[in-house]
């Protein structure tokens with residue numbers, strides 16, 4: 683993603699471990715297009731071993747978020763992306779996790795799999811934009827089709843638009859103005 687050196691990026695998109703680079707660029711493109719966030723894609727980092735839960739063969743999303751949030755350099759928002767499965771201790775899995783109104787979020791491509799690669803990219807973009815919506819302070823929305831609706835299953839996620847309802851959109855514009 684080309685970022686004008688004179689305009690500081692809003693968000694660092696950080697691949698954690700090996701994953702499809704196209705999924706990351708498509709996610710970055712949607713963060714820019716749908717949210718209007720200047721997004722910088724970072725070089726791939728190593729797997730976040732500090733967050734690995736061996737008993738569950740998953741990574742602890744909260745630990746990754748905490749680590750990303752403590753980074754003081756770079757953009758004010760950080761979004762980690764990994765291929766491996768993510769969870770938080772009280773749930774069996776999460777597609778993504780975010781600090782509401784905070785600094786860092788993380789998403790996983792693990793459960794988005796489909797033989798249709800385009801569908802996987804679309805799902806990844808939806809999850810990424812949804813989690814960053816939380817970073818901007820948006821809570822879950824009940825409006826049909828709005829990207830801030832909570833999706834427990836992929837069928838629910840697939841029904842959502844890659845866009846927000848008017849109320850969420852209004853809120854996003856307001857928050858973005860506040861941080862620019």
Ligand SMILES: [Zn+2]
Nearest residue numbers: 812816822832
């Ligand atoms: Zn959510």
Ligand SMILES: [Zn+2]
Nearest residue numbers: 823828847850
């Ligand atoms: Zn909404």
